[in-house]
Amino acid sequence: MSAASATDLPAAATAGPASLRLLEAARWRWYEFLFWGIAAACGLSVLAPALGFTVPVIPTKLMLLSEILILGLLALSIDLTLGYAGLVTLGQGAFFGIGAYAAGLMAKYGAGVAPLSDPLLGLLGAGLAASVVGFATSFLVLRGSDLARLMVTLGVALIVEELVNKLKDITGGTDGLQGVMSSKVLGIWDFDLYGYTAFWYALGITFLCFWFCRRLVNSPFGYSLRAIKGNALRARAIGMPVNARLIQVYTLSAFIAGVAGGLLAQTTQFASPDMVAFHRSADSLLMVIFGGAGHLYGGLIGAAIFRIMQDFLSNITPQYWLFWVGIVLILLVLFVRNGVIGLLMAASQKYIAKVPPKSGALK
Amino acid sequence: MLTILFDGVAYGMLLFVLSVGLCVTLGLMNFINLAHGAFAMAGGYLTVVMMNWYGISFYWCLPAAFIVSAVLGVVLERTLYSRLYDKTHLDQVLFSIGLIFVATAAVDYAMGASQQIINLPDHLNGRFEFLGASIGVYRLFVIVICGLLTVGLQFVIGRTRFGSRLRASVDDGRVARGLGIDVTFIFALTFAFGSGLAGLGGALGASILSMDPTFPLKYMIYFLIVIAVGGTTTITGPFFASILLGVADVAGKYFVPSIGGFIIYSIMVLVLIFRPEGLFTRSVRR
Numbered sequence: 001m002s003a004a005s006a007t008d009l010p011a012a013a014t015a016g017p018a019s020l021r022l023l024e025a026a027r028w029r030w031y032e033f034l035f036w037g038i039a040a041a042c043g044l045s046v047l048a049p050a051l052g053f054t055v056p057v058i059p060t061k062l063m064l065l066s067e068i069l070i071l072g073l074l075a076l077s078i079d080l081t082l083g084y085a086g087l088v089t090l091g092q093g094a095f096f097g098i099g100a101y102a103a104g105l106m107a108k109y110g111a112g113v114a115p116l117s118d119p120l121l122g123l124l125g126a127g128l129a130a131s132v133v134g135f136a137t138s139f140l141v142l143r144g145s146d147l148a149r150l151m152v153t154l155g156v157a158l159i160v161e162e163l164v165n166k167l168k169d170i171t172g173g174t175d176g177l178q179g180v181m182s183s184k185v186l187g188i189w190d191f192d193l194y195g196y197t198a199f200w201y202a203l204g205i206t207f208l209c210f211w212f213c214r215r216l217v218n219s220p221f222g223y224s225l226r227a228i229k230g231n232a233l234r235a236r237a238i239g240m241p242v243n244a245r246l247i248q249v250y251t252l253s254a255f256i257a258g259v260a261g262g263l264l265a266q267t268t269q270f271a272s273p274d275m276v277a278f279h280r281s282a283d284s285l286l287m288v289i290f291g292g293a294g295h296l297y298g299g300l301i302g303a304a305i306f307r308i309m310q311d312f313l314s315n316i317t318p319q320y321w322l323f324w325v326g327i328v329l330i331l332l333v334l335f336v337r338n339g340v341i342g343l344l345m346a347a348s349q350k351y352i353a354k355v356p357p358k359s360g361a362l363k
Numbered sequence: 364m365l366t367i368l369f370d371g372v373a374y375g376m377l378l379f380v381l382s383v384g385l386c387v388t389l390g391l392m393n394f395i396n397l398a399h400g401a402f403a404m405a406g407g408y409l410t411v412v413m414m415n416w417y418g419i420s421f422y423w424c425l426p427a428a429f430i431v432s433a434v435l436g437v438v439l440e441r442t443l444y445s446r447l448y449d450k451t452h453l454d455q456v457l458f459s460i461g462l463i464f465v466a467t468a469a470v471d472y473a474m475g476a477s478q479q480i481i482n483l484p485d486h487l488n489g490r491f492e493f494l495g496a497s498i499g500v501y502r503l504f505v506i507v508i509c510g511l512l513t514v515g516l517q518f519v520i521g522r523t524r525f526g527s528r529l530r531a532s533v534d535d536g537r538v539a540r541g542l543g544i545d546v547t548f549i550f551a552l553t554f555a556f557g558s559g560l561a562g563l564g565g566a567l568g569a570s571i572l573s574m575d576p577t578f579p580l581k582y583m584i585y586f587l588i589v590i591a592v593g594g595t596t597t598i599t600g601p602f603f604a605s606i607l608l609g610v611a612d613v614a615g616k617y618f619v620p621s622i623g624g625f626i627i628y629s630i631m632v633l634v635l636i637f638r639p640e641g642l643f644t645r646s647v648r649r
Contacts, residue, residue, distance in 0.1 A: 088453050140636055146452035147395055148635050151587050155632040158584060162625050278580070282460055289457055320472055326464030333458040334446060 026218035062199050068307045069202040070263045075287040075299025077256035083294030085249045086229030088146045090281050091153030094160040095254040097276025099126035099261030104180045104271035119266050126262025127255040134254020138247040161276045176272030198267035292341030366497045373502035375609020376509035379602050381564035382586040384557015390533045390595030395455045398462035400579030406432045406562025407569040411479040425566050432562020437555035463579045471576040478575040588631045
């Protein structure tokens with residue numbers, strides 16, 4: 001999608017030795033602080049009534065916000081494989097679901113008592129379970145074309161879905177996994193009815209994973225992924241272990257997707273076959289495309305747009321909102337490159353072209 | 364036992380008619396049209412509307428389904444699909460998923476989410492015994508129609524001038540273009556014909572397959588399996604793949620219902636691993 005992602009370093013960063021340039025590219029920018037600031041402000045807004053003023057929408061929508069964060073994390077995991085390594089996948093829902101069931105089962109059999117139902121340990125278990133499956137299936141995506149990859153990942157997701165539906169003794173079948181009770185987060189905060197804890201917990205974990213991915217894609221490892229995406233043959237020719245890299249990133253992406261699934265199971269206290277269903281995989285892929293692949297933020301922005309749009313449209317026309325998603329998707333593919341981030345970047349470049357920066361402003 | 368085989372073959376034949384268009388267009392233009400099932404759904408719903416609302420005979424519905432789906436196909440091909448040929452596979456997949464969503468929601472809006480049921484003519488219902496197998500008349504009808512279509516297709520592709528141009532375009536589009544073959548025109552025609560066949564398959568399958576708004580998504584995986592196993596360079600490959608899939612699916616559901624779709628998904632993944640080009644393809648290296 002974003003062939004230019006490796007080369008679109010800001011103009012000021014193109015001078016100086018390579019190491020400095022890479023460091024410059026990895027610097028946190030003001031709009032990133034703004035982004036996470038807004039996310040945190042959404043959580044803080046629940047305090048607003050206590051301070052004497054009201055924010056009409058947000059407090060009641062806290063569960064929705066947590067879900068956006070979780071879906072954003074899932075989209076982030078896809079962005080790692082799709083946006084950076086160029087691996088097309090239609091089966092990320094499998095890892096999400098495995099994570100959800102792993103965390104759900106741990107919490108259920110821990111029966112609300114730490115150590116087993118400790119949320120953080122649950123997430124670790126969710127991530128590990130998903131990454132084991134991810135590692136095992138990563139060998140399947142190494143060969144073949146995009147089409148073969150799509151079909152293999154889809155096939156794996158369908159098999160997992162089938163397993164979840166059939167292994168009733170473990171997963172509860174179509175009824176879902178009931179009675180998922182996590183103990184207190186870090187032994188301090190209990191999951192409450194209004195989703196305060198859930199939101200801050202989801203925000204914290206999502207930010208942690210995001211921070212890790214951000215470090216990763218700006219590391220030599222991340223640059224090698226972009227090289228493989230650009231041209232796997234040449235990357236191999238200059239001595240990159242292409243297959244090993246792809247296996248690593250696929251497994252890692254499965255881990256993050258598993259963590260996202262675990263988060264959803266813990267915060268909603270429920271795991272159902274819906275979490276492995278095909279539409280999870282498709283939706284999360286759409287989120288990345290909505291937002292723009294290859295920028296890490298694309299998935300988060302896409303998840304927000306997607307989920308808010310879903311919430312908004314379902315209120316107007318329940319069950320027909322798919323129609324509008326389809327329309328948006330078709331228009332996006334036909335007319336827009338790189339989603340919302342692509343639009344923003346094009347707009348900012350136009351702005352910069354119109355207003356040349358003062359000389360010496362960027363030193 | 365024979366009954367299962369028979370039902371499986373009927374089911375497989377139906378799958379072949381439904382998916383052959385997709386196989387050819389994929390091989391021809393390297394275009395992944397996941398929304399192929401939407402055309403089948405169009406044919407199926409047209410049949411439902413014509414029969415249940417206007418009381419038109421089932422036999423008129425079949426050609427009508429073919430023509431309407433084909434026209435729908437050529438309109439969409441010229442207006443939307445043709446813009447996507449030079450885009451990446453991912454874009455094509457997303458586009459066709461979008462199309463599936465739109466079709467699903469539109470049909471849901473127009474016809475409701477419930478499964479549609481048509482009443483076949485009386486003389487197509489019923490079963491009879493033959494060599495110890497219980498044979499449904501309608502399934503026999505489906506096999507005959509699909510068999511005729513298959514023979515016809517094989518003849519057109521193997522023996523006519525159009526067929527040889529089509530094969531040349533599938534084998535190497537660039538060279539075919541260089542030889543003065545109008546690949547774009549051939550593709551539009553093939554796309555329309557494939558969509559029409561899908562519509563016909565939908566009409567035939569309206570009473571066997573469950574016709575509801577999720578149809579394109581539900582059968583997408585079957586089409587993909589046919590392609591994965593059959594390959595995209597011939598039509599005999601998808602044919603055998605469809606029969607195999609039909610028999611395996613019917614037998615699997617009959618003998619071991621508890622594992623459901625597990626078998627066919629596993630087969631698909633295994634075939635993709637060991638024979639990424641398909642089971643029945645000539646080993647062509649490009």
